[in-house]
Amino acid sequence: MRNRLRTIERKGDSSLFFASHQLKAFTRFESFPEMLLFGKIASHASFIMNALNFFCYRFPPFVIALYNTPNNRLFVQSKRKDFCYRTIKDFDSSEKALEWLRPLVQKSIKKRLHFGVDWKPEYFERFFETQFIENRKNLRLQKKLMFTNLLDKDSVEFKSLKKFSRTLSNTQLGDFFFSKTPVHTQQQAIQTKKGFLPKNAE
Amino acid sequence: MNTLQKLELLGGGTKWDICTPTSKAHAPKNNDSRIGAPYSAGVCRSFTPDGRCVSLLKVLNTNACIHDCKYCMHSTNSKPQTKTQFEPKELAGLFMQLYTRNYIEGLFLSSAVMGNADCAQEKMLETINIIRNQFHYDGYIHLKIMPGSNMNHIKQLVEISDRVSINLESPTKNSFSELISTKEYKIDILRRLRYIQHAKQKQFAPGGVTTQMVVGAAGETDLEYINRMEKLYDDYGVYRAYFSAFDPIKGSPLDQQKGIPLRRENFLYRTDWLVRFYGFEFSEIKKIPGENENLSLSIDPKLALALKTPNRFPVDINHSTEEELLHVPGIGPISAKRIIQKQYNNQKIKNEKELKKIGIRLKQALPFIAINGFSQSRLEAFS
Ligand code: SF4
Numbered sequence: 001m002r003n004r005l006r007t008i009e010r011k012g013d014s015s016l017f018f019a020s021h022q023l024k025a026f027t028r029f030e031s032f033p034e035m036l037l038f039g040k041i042a043s044h045a046s047f048i049m050n051a052l053n054f055f056c057y058r059f060p061p062f063v064i065a066l067y068n069t070p071n072n073r074l075f076v077q078s079k080r081k082d083f084c085y086r087t088i089k090d091f092d093s094s095e096k097a098l099e100w101l102r103p104l105v106q107k108s109i110k111k112r113l114h115f116g117v118d119w120k121p122e123y124f125e126r127f128f129e130t131q132f133i134e135n136r137k138n139l140r141l142q143k144k145l146m147f148t149n150l151l152d153k154d155s156v157e158f159k160s161l162k163k164f165s166r167t168l169s170n171t172q173l174g175d176f177f178f179s180k181t182p183v184h185t186q187q188q189a190i191q192t193k194k195g196f197l198p199k200n201a202e
Numbered sequence: 203m204n205t206l207q208k209l210e211l212l213g214g215g216t217k218w219d220i221c222t223p224t225s226k227a228h229a230p231k232n233n234d235s236r237i238g239a240p241y242s243a244g245v246c247r248s249f250t251p252d253g254r255c256v257s258l259l260k261v262l263n264t265n266a267c268i269h270d271c272k273y274c275m276h277s278t279n280s281k282p283q284t285k286t287q288f289e290p291k292e293l294a295g296l297f298m299q300l301y302t303r304n305y306i307e308g309l310f311l312s313s314a315v316m317g318n319a320d321c322a323q324e325k326m327l328e329t330i331n332i333i334r335n336q337f338h339y340d341g342y343i344h345l346k347i348m349p350g351s352n353m354n355h356i357k358q359l360v361e362i363s364d365r366v367s368i369n370l371e372s373p374t375k376n377s378f379s380e381l382i383s384t385k386e387y388k389i390d391i392l393r394r395l396r397y398i399q400h401a402k403q404k405q406f407a408p409g410g411v412t413t414q415m416v417v418g419a420a421g422e423t424d425l426e427y428i429n430r431m432e433k434l435y436d437d438y439g440v441y442r443a444y445f446s447a448f449d450p451i452k453g454s455p456l457d458q459q460k461g462i463p464l465r466r467e468n469f470l471y472r473t474d475w476l477v478r479f480y481g482f483e484f485s486e487i488k489k490i491p492g493e494n495e496n497l498s499l500s501i502d503p504k505l506a507l508a509l510k511t512p513n514r515f516p517v518d519i520n521h522s523t524e525e526e527l528l529h530v531p532g533i534g535p536i537s538a539k540r541i542i543q544k545q546y547n548n549q550k551i552k553n554e555k556e557l558k559k560i561g562i563r564l565k566q567a568l569p570f571i572a573i574n575g576f577s578q579s580r581l582e583a584f585s
Contacts, residue, residue: 026248029303037302059302060234061338079234115302115337117295122206124305125257130214132250136464141249157248176456 027066028152031119033112034105035080038065040094040152045073052077061113063105067094076101083108093162125156205296208286209261215276216260218451219500220414220444221310221344221367236432238301238308238341248305257307258344259297263288263325267314269384271371272455273419273448277316278384281453285318290325292334297340299400306366308342319350323359330362344409349390353397360401368394370443373430377420395438410441417470418462421446423495427470432484435477442478445470469497476504479535480528505531508570518574519557520550532566550574 029037039050048066052075055064059077067074074097076087083105091097110133143161152158248256264287267276275283288296293311300306311329313322326345333339345359347368360366370391374376378387385391398411413434415427427445434440447467450457473490476482489510490503497503508515508531517526519541527538540560544551551557551573558564571577 027304031299031302039304055304058341059237061237062302081234113337113380115295115298117205117299119303120206123209123296124300124303126206126210127213127250127300128250128256131217131254131256131260133217133254133449135461136254160250160337186218201340 020047020050023047026053027051027055028155032102032105034110035062035103035109036065036102036105038063038067038098038101040069045088063109065097065101066195067091067097069094070170072097074101080109118199128156152199203284203286205292208288208292209286209296211286212262212265212288213260215262215265215314216310216312216445218449219260219310219312219346221258221260221365221412236338237298238339244516247317247555254259258310258342259300259306259308260310261288261312262320263293263295263311263313263329265314268317269315269382270455271382273381273416273451275451275454277454279324279455283453288323288329290328290332293329294337297333298337301339301341307341310344310346311324312346313348315348315350319348320352320355321439322348322457323351323355326478327358327362328354330359342409347394347395347398349385351394352399353400356394356397357401360398361409363407365407365412365441366398367412367414368398368435370415370430372420373415373422373426377422377426380420381416392438395434397441399439411439412442414446417447417461417467419456423491424466424470424473424497425491425495428473428484428487428491431474431477434561436484443474463499465499466497469499469503472503473497476507480504482507482524482529502531504529505566515570516577517570518572518575520545520574530570532563532569532570534561537561 023041023043027039027041028038031037037055041051043051045068048068052064055066056077056079063076063078063080063085065074065076065081072091073091074087074091076085076089078085085104089097089100091100114183118138212401233404250256252284264285265276265283266285266287267274268278270278273277274280297306297309301308311326313326315322328346330343333343342365343363344365344367345363347356347359347366349368349445351359356366368391372381372387375387378385378391395413415430417427429444434443445467447462447464448459449461450459473487474489477484486507487503490507491497501509501528508529510519514526514529517530522541524542527533527541528535533541537560541551544560551560553573554564554568557567557571557573
């Protein structure tokens with residue numbers, strides 16, 4: 001992450017915008033009935049504050065909590081009038097942070113929103129898979145635009161990226177000097193071009 | 203059937219529908235009890251392995267249909283498949299669950315036509331009313347207008363959504379009737395476009411109206427698409443026309459027909475860009491297709507037009523208008539603006555290096571430009 005931030009500093013404003021843009025897009029929340037949205041994140045404090053403002057603007061009835069995993073720091077903010085905590089607090093783990101936060105929110109917020117459908121993580125996974133069109137496959141584009149450092153390792157997106165990187169062979173320096181194709185196959189190919197059949201073809 | 207199975211069937215049913223979130227959405231009401239503010243730049247939430255972004259929950263309300271569109275797997279002539287539909291409350295709840303977890307940016311709701319168009323639209327309206335009024339959602343919604351819907355429904359849909367679309371499917375009446383026998387091109391589609399235009403005068407989805415056409419399913423030519431595009435933009439006030447190269451879908455009546463190369467779709471989009479962002483006239487665009495009325499798949503449309511109008515070139519880079527510059531292959535709107543800025547500042551461009559710095563693609567542009575009266579390469583050498 002530090003390297004990434006250095007690159008951002010060097011490239012200036014447009015990169016800053018892009019980095020915060022990605023953060024807003026790839027942060028996933030866990031939703032708790034107490035009107036709490038809890039997301040894990042790995043970024044710099046100023047980006048997190050920016051994202052926090054964005055999410056508060058987007059979800060005003062909810063309390064937004066972002067947990068920064070590299071330094072175990074919890075950022076909490078809300079636009080609600082009955083919940084005026086705007087906190088940054090350190091914890092040992094995200095579970096401990098939730099243990100502290102949930103009762104606090106529960107005590108302050110009485111009115112809840114019910115969407116009537118119970119949540120299952122498979123909803124998004126299944127939907128994500130249905131959108132794939134085989135003959136429009138553009139794996140390089142996907143790799144260019146998705147950011148592994150922002151994705152949960154168990155997410156369907158991360159898995160699909162991993163699957164993809166296995167299908168693309170890595171080019172190493174040696175590939176430019178030494179051919180991976182065995183010599184006899186090359187000769188066979190040349191012979192076939194000239195009109196000879198490879199040895200094993202009957 | 204449970205919600206997950208429905209999502210699989212009805213989500214998969216919309217994957218060929220093209221829609222992109224737009225920054226032109228309703229301004230959020232400044233009310234702290236409401237959820238959802240469309241982000242100004244339209245964030246992509248994820249990318250499927252085919253590289254396309256997933257930013258909207260794209261679903262059908264139902265996949266049971268009375269129509270017989272030959273390219274569609276839900277049509278009456280397709281291989282029978284499990285039919286299902288979302289209950290309005292179920293779909294509304296599912297959408298909100300995904301939205302509050304930040305998986306999606308908004309909703310794209312379409313439907314097959316079960317019973318009749320009005321029934322389908324009523325179901326959609328019911329779902330959206332729950333989302334907007336019960337769950338206080340203010341974010342982005344794109345709705346599909348069903349062919350043959352009545353004026354009253356169209357008005358309500360236009361008011362409640364950020365963008366509406368109606369699928370034209372084909373550029374001409376003849377090719378349309380070759381593909382579909384249960385819809386009337388002029389009455390069910392074009393007249394509905396007029397209704398939407400009429401609704402625009404009062405309250406209009408800020409994202410505008412868009413449409414989509416299947417490319418090449420009934421042997422249509424590119425010139426026909428270009429002619430239709432012109433009418434859509436000029437007469438019907440369509441914000442954007444989308445194209446989808448015909449891709450045979452398993453189980454549909456045309457599943458044995460050969461697919462259309464994606465490059466053709468791509469080149470049609472490029473002609474569209476030339477009009478919308480480069481300010482080309484349709485009369486010019488119509489010169490690009492060859493004798494068979496199709497765009498060549500081996501040469502970029504802008505380059506093809508430049509080669510067909512050699513007397514326009516070479517363009518003197520230091521003494522030309524923005525319009526002239528935009529006609530040069532390799533010069534886009536941003537680099538054209540930069541060159542004009544230099545002209546205003548009285549800074550002369552002296553060599554290719556400077557052009558490269560501005561962001562011009564030299565390889566494409568050099569045969570068509572002159573720097574200080576000297577042409578770098580001759581057109582004949584290029585062809
Ligand atoms: S109207 Fe045509 S394209 Fe739409 S679902 Fe029915 S058969 Fe398919």
